[in-house]
Amino acid sequence: MGSPGFRAQNTATDLAISFQALRQSGAxxxxVAVVAPQLSTPFLNPQKQPKTSTTAGASRPSA
Structure with a gap:
């Protein structure tokens, strides 16, 4: 999975090290895989918007 550039820069070993703490935490x-994100702000095309705001928040339904 991933683009050829991503695969070239990130070996399986590198990714295993990067996500080791997450795996060990048992999160x-x-x-993340089954719930559709609900954006708190509409998607903004950065090319059409002023450069003052470049972040978008997201929320997830509480269980």
Missing amino acids: DLTA
């Missing part, structure tokens, strides 16, 4: 990321 349940099921919702």
Whole structure:
């Protein structure tokens, strides 16, 4: 998975090291895979907007 450039820059070992703490914490990321994100602000095309705001917040439904 991932683009050829991503795969070239990130070996399986590199990714395993990067995500080791997350794996060890036992975090349940099921919702990330199955829940559609609900944006708190509309998507803004950065090319058409002033450069003052470049972030978008997101929320997830509480369980």
